């Protein structure tokens with residue numbers, strides 16, 4: 001599938017500093033949930049969880065990586081692929097222009113960053129999705145990087161962790177983006193055959209083709225409180241069904257009750273629990 005994108009050397013990306021990626025500005029912030037006035041500094045120190053009500057704010061992929069993995073163990077393995085715009089797609093702006101804008105804005109080439117890292121000294125292959133890059137949409141580059149994260153696991157015989165955050169398939173790549181569902185799953189299946197653990201962490205929001213493929217097929221599927229996880233958005237479903245949806249529909253706790261996810265874990269306990277699951281599955 002390499003003919004749908006090209007490899008571009010981007011020294012800026014190779015040397016990406018994993019600085020804190022917080023988008024919070026100002027000294028004070030009113031909590032979206034409990035309306036309490038919070039110190040921004042305290043909120044950042046608390047891993048972007050409201051100290052008053054426990055509301056989990058979205059965090060950048062860089063913060064996510066810092067939160068989960070051992071310091072100085074992270075090595076970026078992303079391939080620097082960029083989509084070649086196989087459909088020559090254009091709406092208000094050409095797809096190529098859009099890609100360029102997001103690249104400048106985020107410093108990344110696409111919506112997935114691939115790396116190797118250690119979690120409590122256990123080496124793992126990781127793919128983390130960047131929601132800031134076109135809503136974490138899944139095109140050919142995303143599919144390739146996720147597949148490569150699985151392949152790296154197979155090659156090194158180490159567990160794989162995929163951290164999803166996505167609005168779904170990238171419409172600018174049409175059917176090719178939908179094909180990434182089958183492509184990623186064909187590699188994921190090989191991990192199962194070799195009994196290599198795969199942990200999926202679904203963060204807020206994980207929807208569309210990503211939720212309908214590799215994100216839901218971990219040996220353990222984990223999410224944080226109050227995350228939106230589903231296929232179509234609640235508003236679309238409500239409009240097409242002409243029915244009011246139940247409270248908490250498509251939120252983590254609702255999904256756990258119905259068996260769609262295995263664990264809803266507070267951000268402060270995420271590293272410890274993920275590390276436990278890896279140890280547990282490796283020993284099995």
Ligand SMILES: [Zn+2]
Nearest residue numbers: 031034050053
């Ligand atoms: Zn709050």
